[in-house]
Amino acid sequence: MCQQTSQDRQGKKGGGVALYIKNVHTWTEVEMNVGDSCVESLWVKLKGVKNEGDIMLGVYYRPPSQVEEVDEAFFKQLTKLSKAQDLVVMGDFNYPDICWETNTARHRLSNKFLDCIGDNFLFQKVEKATRGEAVLDLVLTNREELVENLKVEDSIGDSDHEIIEFMILRKGRRETSTIEVMDFRKADFDKLRELVGKVPWEARLKGKTTEESWKYFKGTLLRAQKQTIPLCRKDRKYGKRPAWLNKEILHDLKIKKESYKKWKLGQLTKDEYRQATRECRGKIRKAKAQNEIKLATGIKGNKKTFYKYIKSKRKTKDRVGPLLSEEGEAVTGNLEMAEMLNDFFVSVFTEKSGGVPNVVNTSRERVSLEDRIHKEQVKNHLGKLDVSKSPGPDEMHPRILKELIEEVSEPLAMIFEKSWQTGEIPEDWKRANIVPIYKKGNKNNPGNYRPVSLTSVPGKIMEQVIKEIICKHLEGNKVIGNSQHGFVKNKSCQTNLIAFFDKITSLVDKGEAVDVIYLDFSKAFDTVSHDILIDKLGKYNLDRATIRWVHNWLDNRSQRVVVNGSKSCW
Incomplete structure (x- = not known):
């Protein structure tokens, strides 16, 4: 048995979107403050069980003649919800001119949609045509491994769109590590x-x-x-303090927090609170930029820290499974x-x-x-x-x-x-x-x-x-012959290639046939x-x-x- 939630098109026939969710799942509908009345979209938060994280599910229909203002409203919804831990959006997006192999499009509105996907680090999973020769129906996710086993099947009834079937492989919330390691900073x-x-x-x-x-x-x-x-x-619940978060920034964050409390109590004006927020934000941006410059200039002496920082900024993590x-x-x-x-x-x-x-x-x-x-x-x-x-x-x-x-x-x-x-x-x-x-x-x-x-x-x-x-x-x-290059001192793939091409080119110069x-x-x-x-x-x-x-x-x-x-x- 399933529960249904839907959003019907207002004032016109056709259109609208709906989600059918099995009764075994607990979910809540998410109200959007942007474009609720004009965007044909529906968002629900599917609650995780045990240690599994929640999943944000979205369904969207874009009419072929949709105006740019409505597109922009949907982009704002997508930008806001792409920050969720796990996000899956599906629907008929009606961008027939997009080539998903090269991520290019002919029309301006289609390119704006591609920019939105790129800006929010989303992955598009449908590769086969869903109507005629066009990929109109899409599945977007912010974690590439979340959506797997996607298939484009035959259509149902009178529909001229193919069915898309896929699995959502849920991953549990990150558990607090119980691994203990030696603290060399305090070693005697x-x-x-x-x-x-x-x-x-x-x-x-x-x-x-x-x-x-x-x-x-x-x-x-x-x-x-x-x-x-x-x-x-090894990995405490609250983690280590970021390298850019120095004592001065901590002091500014404390002032910002106190300013917020005073504003709520009427002891500061809203402009004074905003000023404290702007100053704090500016110092944080400057500290982050200085930290990145320091990492980049010191990469030769500390590659591990540099690549650790790069890895932490990636949306998709190289975790195992599911x-x-x-x-x-x-x-x-x-x-x-x-x-x-x-x-x-x-x-x-x-x-x-x-x-x-x-x-x-x-x-x-x-x-x-x-x-x-x-x-x-x-x-x-x-x-x-x-x-x-x-x-x-x-x-x-x-x-x-x-x-x-x-x-x-x-x-x-x-x-x-x-x-x-x-x-x-x-x-x-x-x-x-x-x-x-x-x-x-x-x-x-x-x-x-x-x-x-x-x-x-x-x-x-x-x-x-x-x-x-x-x-x-x-x-x-002298057991090892000269033709052995792998795992031999002072030899490598490069020396192997040099010897190989020297032999091949000499044979070609003599006009002899060469098969490799x-x-x-x-x-x-x-x-x-x-x-x-x-x-x-x-x-x-x-x-x-x-x-x-x-x-x-x-x-x-x-x-x-x-x-x-x-x-x-x-």
Whole structure:
């Protein structure tokens, strides 16, 4: 059963607009102070359930002969309501000359409508013709991913317009984050260095396995970290103060607020209140402009802050979902989306056969003593850490490791050496938090998200150490051919293109025919056989200890997807 709300055309037959809303929904009609009597539009606010936000729904009919004044009245309505969290407007707009592929039009009124859409950051979702060869019926939204699965179907009865069917994928209100992160501004790094530096690491790690040594190191560091670095909410309800909001602006805002109260009490005239408002607004605009100039001029030294500011100004956010289940139902819960994405990412991975490959061609049984992992080597890698990066599941933050470079390089070198010689990999190093990053296409399709892994920082350093060992062997024995450009030092896509075009142009100059075939393997890194890679290392005479380490590094890895702090199962 549905409820109906409508606005009939006054004084004439035909026209008018109506909305039919199922009884399960709670809604209220929104009265507009602009153009109510002349604009054939209807607006309702559909109330969200649980943690879902409200949706502003609008329906509009524009007669082909509508005058410009009525167009302007509707534009004012659209401008006012486009500030809603979620907005969907549908109807017969009657702009047959607009080409939606190029966003251009022949007539002046049509161009004014396009300007209105652009000024309010609205998206037009209908791509196929709805009457003849023209796109007359439109669906507008202020959040691109809000409207999905739009179809243009056959008309009903005597209507000469096609039916438009679409889904509104509702997204819940932004929940207050419960994620706690370290507040480095209040950290006591001197005390932390003292606590970690006094540990006799050689004696404490002696006789322990790699896993036991790692757990002791991790536990010691996390306990000291807890004593010296307080925690704070990652995303508090009221957020951080904008960079432009300084003490002077705060003082002016306070004066403006007090002026409003005095005006209401009759202690100030309206002109005096308006003057205070104008002064405050002018200073805010100036402060915002100065902040943007500062960000632009300092982009070379602080790219992260610049792009964070740009991202905050975008209407469409790169959030995850909502996703569509196999049954076609919208999934909006963070935990449910995390589980769905985790299942999908795992499904594209090709299982390899078990067991260590039989490496028959290697003659090196052991690693020579001069190839051991030293403290200075670990310090070199710690010094290159990007402190702005996130930690992995083991909570080892790169900022902490870099701050304590002198204190942690020795125990890490011991753990790395044990791991290399024995082939034992700590469980923490083989786990990953997966952050889904939207690529392109429909946001409700899990296949349109790319998994980005956040793994253990010490584990990644160990991985770099092993990589150096392997590369040193391959380069020394001239295993890699000149035609290999990917993942090779001092080579890149650019060097590959130069070599490629040099070869092609030389053949063309000789008058020879040239055929070029490009191959792009879908999800190549996810489906490559680990056993084949390990077998190749053995055939290139790499030592057994390193081969065993690489095999164990790739074996029995686990992951979980994290969406807005909610974690899927491993």
